[in-house]
Amino acid sequence: MKATASSAAPSAAPNGSDGTGEKRTINAELWHACAGPLVSLPPVGSLVVYFPQGHSEQVAASMQKDIDVHVPNYPNLPSKLICLLHNVTLHADSETDEVYAQMTLQPVSTYDKEALQLSELALRQTRPPMEFFCKTLTASDTSTHGGFSVPRRAAEKIFPPLDYSMQPPAQELQARDLHDNTWTFRHIYRGQPKRHLLTTGWSLFVSGKRLIAGDSVLFIRDEKQQLLLGIRRANRQPTNISSSVLSSDSMHIGVLAAAAHAAANHSPFTVFYNPRASPSEFVVPFAKYQKAVYGNQISLGMRFRMLFETEESGTRRYMGTITGVSDLDPVRWKNSQWRNLQVGWDESAAGERRNRVSIWEIEPVAAPFFICPPPFFRTKRPRLPGMPGTCVLRFQRPNTYASYEVIIVTINSKPVIYSVDMKLVSFHLLIKLHTYLCSSSYYCGKACGLI
Amino acid sequence: MKATASSAAPSAAPNGSDGTGEKRTINAELWHACAGPLVSLPPVGSLVVYFPQGHSEQVAASMQKDIDVHVPNYPNLPSKLICLLHNVTLHADSETDEVYAQMTLQPVSTYDKEALQLSELALRQTRPPMEFFCKTLTASDTSTHGGFSVPRRAAEKIFPPLDYSMQPPAQELQARDLHDNTWTFRHIYRGQPKRHLLTTGWSLFVSGKRLIAGDSVLFIRDEKQQLLLGIRRANRQPTNISSSVLSSDSMHIGVLAAAAHAAANHSPFTVFYNPRASPSEFVVPFAKYQKAVYGNQISLGMRFRMLFETEESGTRRYMGTITGVSDLDPVRWKNSQWRNLQVGWDESAAGERRNRVSIWEIEPVAAPFFICPPPFFRTKRPRLPGMPGTCVLRFQRPNTYASYEVIIVTINSKPVIYSVDMKLVSFHLLIKLHTYLCSSSYYCGKACGLI
């Protein structure tokens, strides 16, 4: 979709005519901003591990459809392929602006030191924190009634400074999107109380990108002080509801057959990685994989942290416990390491976190207090009324008024205590707490204690 | 895309929430009207021939990309599979209204009489001609400046009759689209000279369906006298420029691997047939295939007719000559019958007709006059100036003023004469004409002769 003729219409050369991609290379910074803080792509030339199972999962997520029984097994296709990453190109769907990466992989049986070192580089590389802000659009932002209310900090950090001697202070902003189209906005500082607004041009952007309340828009400033802007749609329906080109069965078969053929011939093949379509990356730096698999002793009850993306495009670590190790798909993918760890999360309120992860996604933490002997959870433990499996207690120190949250999990009818933040709760405090709880009868419900 | 709240917004239950398809069955009449007059789907339970090569072609057309060298051969996959057609469901893309059909096929090695007879039925079945009209939208039709100018005949044939005693005569029309959304239009008969117009509601339809000049809209009246309307987009860029889910290689491999797996196991598989994406149907009634292959003796120089769709959704037969028989893809598909006939067309002006067809697409006509000995055309014959390869002559009979067109093709430096319409030009007339032309020197340019 091209914006229709108007002041905000793309001034750059339109470039949607050719087939697969864009002639210009996509701005990598903007691409990563849209992809989110957790996404990092392995360097070209490095060694990676490709998981066809994860790839299949992404297809299923995009098609909103599980793998069908008709999809055959590929007994000769291993659950993971060590590959050389020949090429990575960044793309954005011309209709939806959805970001994705195209990777060319080649299965290898031997590899040189350089490729291995490059994949280690991927672990150390941390992108410099860029100047950007991300805001989830409100009903007012997307209505035709008005413009876009810019959070104060965001405007001051990202936008060029206004001349506050003007009445009212205002300027014209130009920002380029992923397709290198330029959008023009009037940036004005007005109202009572004063606030930053984008007015003229904003509604064209909203309708052009078909944004609705709940979607996010993000602005970044590149090294040349130029504004770039991207969008991130809320998790509404998948963009490709049904492809009308290929049945989902054929798609799944295509993924598997392409990988199997490449593996058998050591020939290159191409995959699309769509970071926002599926929860897990299925092309993992080899060093990251190796370090996780050989560095971590997985045991039931092991505590770990894992990075998640926050509302506002930041990151946050959540804590969890390994509750089981088993095949995600025992029929098709026996002994696969793809999401073979069953986990429970400390904060159940946050809700929709996955109950299965792969070992390279987590950071084990040495449990400072209590490690349960296996078997840890019975898989289907009936919830006894009045005795929740998990509850959160808030304790307060009398002198400092600092408060600490601990998690009480009922295991084998015994309470086990986990701290939410290891840094704040001292070992002695936990011991005391443990003693206190063990001496008391079973505890349930919300409560505050004093230690 | 749902129309936003307004008088023309869908009054029917919205039904785009589930994944693959529509809960309601699509109106078959409307689907066929949108698919075009040439498309007919084989009956469920009948025997069909599936051509993976043609399927692959459709994928390539949808992806705007040719088959890559990376796509492996499937030496065990024959170029055609005899299949039982288990299921056919009609669909329309919720974004674009593009029509497509989902078919479940099962390769068979033996088949019963019933399935064979059913596939013969497909040949005899002629859909009853439905009441419909199709108009290609003009710039005025799609501009925001006004409404839709309804061709007089169309309005009188399809729309409910107006009360011409009103000043001006006007009524409200309601029409349902493929997704069962209802669109409301004001139909008025006014202007000087008087004409039929759709005004209020029309622009919402245009913007809702994102129609542009060159696209077509069609109205049909069903058996309950209710209006249905569909759209047909002009041949602009393919809707799925690049899928962002699967690489085109994987798609091709998926098609082939799915067919190969099904063929090996005699298990069912699913294909999407998108009649407007690719020029040829790749699922053919078995009887049609058999009749063509065993009924027609193909020889170079053979004359044939073939049905094409006209601008206004009618059909027209064009005449052509078989100029060669060879594999379309000698590497991947040796000895395949898929579009293995090279052809030339009598009317080169119409231009974009394919130069390769399959035998079941054509109707051989007994050449009443002249059959050229092979080799017929030299493949790259230079056009001699002043001596066109093809020219059209119009002859007129003195007594009736009836005129006949004949085609003169220069072959091996000799003129060969074809009649455009076999019914009108008698054999004797052609003989006379032939003699006339042979006795004269070479003929070129436009001319009228008298016989």
Added chain:
DNA sequence: GTGTAGGCTGCGAGCCGACAA
């Protein structure tokens, strides 16, 4: 600090016949 609503205004969507092909 920021989301939403009410008020006001000007532009363009949309209805009309004129006119020409």
Added chain:
DNA sequence: TTGTCGGCTCGCAGCCTACAC
């Protein structure tokens, strides 16, 4: 018969502040 244009008008897109949380 029907495509396009100029003219006219009214609805709503879009800019503003007030106010609430």
